[in-house]
Amino acid sequence: MNKIFISGNHTFGEAAIRAGCKCYFGYPITPQNELGEYMADRLRKSGGIFVQSESETAAINMVVGASAAGARVMTSSSSPGISLKQEGISFLAGFELPAVIINVMRGGPGLGNIAPAQGDYFQATRGGGHGDYRTPVLAPASVQEIADLTIVAFEIADKYRTPVMLISDGMMGQMKEPVIFPEHVKDLPQKEWALSGRGKGKSRYLASLILDPLEMERHNWKLVRKYKEIEKNEVRHEEYMMEDAEIAVIAYGTTARIAKGAIKRVRSEGIKAGLIRPITLWPFPSRALKDISERIKKFIVFEMSTGQMLEDVQLALAGKASVSFHGRPGGVIPTPAEFARYIYRENQKENKCL
Amino acid sequence: MNLKNKWPKYYKKDVVTHYCPGCGHGIAHRIVAEVLEELDVGDRAICVNPAGCAVLAYRYFDIDMLESAHGRGTAMATGIKRARPDLFVFSYQGDGDLSAIGTAETIHSANRGEHISVIFINNAVYGMTGGQMAPTTLVGQKTTTSPSGRNPDYEGYPLHITDVVASFPGVVYAERVAVDTPAGIRKTKKAVTNAFRCQIDGIGYSIVEILSPCPTNWKMNTIESYKWVTEEMTKEFPLGVLTDKREKKK
Numbered sequence: 038m039n040k041i042f043i044s045g046n047h048t049f050g051e052a053a054i055r056a057g058c059k060c061y062f063g064y065p066i067t068p069q070n071e072l073g074e075y076m077a078d079r080l081r082k083s084g085g086i087f088v089q090s091e092s093e094t095a096a097i098n099m100v101v102g103a104s105a106a107g108a109r110v111m112t113s114s115s116s117p118g119i120s121l122k123q124e125g126i127s128f129l130a131g132f133e134l135p136a137v138i139i140n141v142m143r144g145g146p147g148l149g150n151i152a153p154a155q156g157d158y159f160q161a162t163r164g165g166g167h168g169d170y171r172t173p174v175l176a177p178a179s180v181q182e183i184a185d186l187t188i189v190a191f192e193i194a195d196k197y198r199t200p201v202m203l204i205s206d207g208m209m210g211q212m213k214e215p216v217i218f219p220e221h222v223k224d225l226p227q228k229e230w231a232l233s234g235r236g237k238g239k240s241r242y243l244a245s246l247i248l249d250p251l252e253m254e255r256h257n258w259k260l261v262r263k264y265k266e267i268e269k270n271e272v273r274h275e276e277y278m279m280e281d282a283e284i285a286v287i288a289y290g291t292t293a294r295i296a297k298g299a300i301k302r303v304r305s306e307g308i309k310a311g312l313i314r315p316i317t318l319w320p321f322p323s324r325a326l327k328d329i330s331e332r333i334k335k336f337i338v339f340e341m342s343t344g345q346m347l348e349d350v351q352l353a354l355a356g357k358a359s360v361s362f363h364g365r366p367g368g369v370i371p372t373p374a375e376f377a378r379y380i381y382r383e384n385q386k387e388n389k390c391l
Numbered sequence: 392m393n394l395k396n397k398w399p400k401y402y403k404k405d406v407v408t409h410y411c412p413g414c415g416h417g418i419a420h421r422i423v424a425e426v427l428e429e430l431d432v433g434d435r436a437i438c439v440n441p442a443g444c445a446v447l448a449y450r451y452f453d454i455d456m457l458e459s460a461h462g463r464g465t466a467m468a469t470g471i472k473r474a475r476p477d478l479f480v481f482s483y484q485g486d487g488d489l490s491a492i493g494t495a496e497t498i499h500s501a502n503r504g505e506h507i508s509v510i511f512i513n514n515a516v517y518g519m520t521g522g523q524m525a526p527t528t529l530v531g532q533k534t535t536t537s538p539s540g541r542n543p544d545y546e547g548y549p550l551h552i553t554d555v556v557a558s559f560p561g562v563v564y565a566e567r568v569a570v571d572t573p574a575g576i577r578k579t580k581k582a583v584t585n586a587f588r589c590q591i592d593g594i595g596y597s598i599v600e601i602l603s604p605c606p607t608n609w610k611m612n613t614i615e616s617y618k619w620v621t622e623e624m625t626k627e628f629p630l631g632v633l634t635d636k637r638e639k640k641k
């Protein structure tokens with residue numbers, strides 16, 4: 038197994054190819070262009086399909102078509118482009134079609150900027166598009182983890198027949214780190230449900246229009262049963278220096294990396310902080326947070342946004358512990374020193390109260 | 392004369408149509424089903440049906456079908472065909488679907504010369520949503536959203552999208568036909584056959600625009616609506632082959 042030095046954006050592509058992704062459809066947008074470019078070269082060379090679409094809307098609908106025909110398929114974009122894909126993601130959820138969608142987030146709203154941000158958390162975890170559905174969301178925090186979770190994303194997508202989103206940001210996308218890739222996936226799952234022409238059998242159709250409200254309701258509850266399975270089986274999180282921690286920091290992706298640096302600093306001054314890093318943002322590791330709140334009463338949420346995951350943490354803790362928030366939206370990358378100072382101040386406040 | 396009524400293999404039996412009496416969609420459906428059988432491609436066909444009155448087309452076509460988001464049919468068809476080039480893939484779309492909300496997908500799938508076929512039903516209104524103005528609505532035509540008649544100064548002129556895509560090198564065959572008369576129906580069947588053959592021969596994109604009556608939203612009876620296709624619609628949208636590059640491509 039060879040270690041290679043590779044960027045996050047290229048890693049999404051290489052891992053997808055190794056996961057058996059046969060088609061990629063996308064439209065250029067910074068800071069994820071290297072991913073589409075990688076697929077234009079490597080996916081095509083490996084016998085797959087790359088189409089540069091006329092828009093993100095077209096790309097996601099090409100994804101719907103290829104997925105309905107049984108292919109492992111992926112698209113990627115950054116924040117404004119992900120907004121355009123939302124209608125198609127809602128259709129994927131309604132049709133129960135697997136697909137992998139990558140969002141390399143940037144500052145917003147609007148065109149915003151091309152700097153790293155985490156402002157699309159609500160959009161990703163609340164469904165984003167219209168209708169009553171959920172999307173599993175994975176948030177890698179290293180380039181190696183981009184490789185690993187991209188493969189997991191394809192597996193979850195096929196296992197539950199659902200769109201899966203991977204979210205990262207411009208920093209994760211551009212950053213290079215050493216990565217060990219797994220071997221190419223050999224046996225792809227059989228998809229009896231895929232449309233392939235009726236042949237000598239019965240014709241089939243995929244429709245999301247369900248005019249009878251009772252039947253639509255049955256479909257909604259069927260989706261919920263599936264989401265419950267996902268909540269049961271697929272929640273992932275990492276704990277860092279939590280054994281003796283008295284303050285729990287909650288952060289994902291890039292901010293989790295920054296938080297680790299900050300935690301090392303405050304620990305050298307005797308403040309016992311640890312990190313809980315959600316790897317799946319939906320389903321959210323609420324159970325783990327709740328359990329930890331039995332012994333830790335101070336939580337700090339740290340995001341490159343004005344406070345979105347914060348709401349999931351508050352919901353999980355249900356008032357059982359205090360929650361404070363440090364956020365830098367707009368593409369500003371906070372430093373470990375800055376966040377360490379925040380933890381330090383919060384710790385002092387706490388001590389004063391006692 | 393030897394008359395026989397043979398039920399098309401790829402048209403479901405014992406279904407009650409949801410289309411209004413006199414609607415052109417039913418005729419177009421039957422033609423498509425017959426051609427799928429005659430060209431022997433129904434077993435490996437996938438139809439992408441639209442948001443529009445034909446959203447329920449899977450009730451009738453006895454082939455594999457995928458419903459599309461409004462206007463995105465040719466993007467979905469692109470995805471299917473690229474993933475499975477061995478399948479026969481066509482979209483079936485209305486004029487709002489194909490030439491308003493789906494204009495970009497229509498133009499770019501055609502310009503890429505995707506190996507798909509497109510059946511384009513032009514009935515000069517938005518049927519499903521109750522007869523609003525479509526890009527194809529004729530000048531002066533009254534609709535629920537152009538109540539005093541389409542005024543070009545205010546609403547622009549009818550859009551001739553098939554003429555636009557016919558000029559693309561990747562579009563091998565484009566024809567405009569009408570299901571207004573028995574002769575028109577025969578011509579429509581020939582045009583659909585020509586178009587589907589382009590895909591079977593692997594030579595590129597084809598589109599058939601079918602002028603089709605919508606008596607309900609035109610507020611006409613069936614006979615008046617068929618006459619209106621013949622007398623009014625064909626003035627704005629002249630029938631005929633708009634491009635035929637089959638010889639060059641073979």
Ligand SMILES: Cc1ncc(C[n+]2csc(CCOP(=O)(O)OP(=O)(O)O)c2C)c(N)n1
Pocket residue numbers: 441442443444445461484485486487488489512514516517518519520525
């Ligand atoms: C995104 C979106 N916008 C609007 C609609 C509502 N809608 C459904 S069909 C339709 C127009 C149908 O007209 P046309 O394509 O001409 O087909 P017809 O019904 O006349 O056959 C509209 C506006 C929708 N389903 N989705």
Ligand code: SF4
Pocket residue numbers: 409410411413414415416444514518519604605606607608
């Ligand atoms: S509204 Fe018009 S297009 Fe729709 S079914 Fe009725 S006649 Fe046909």
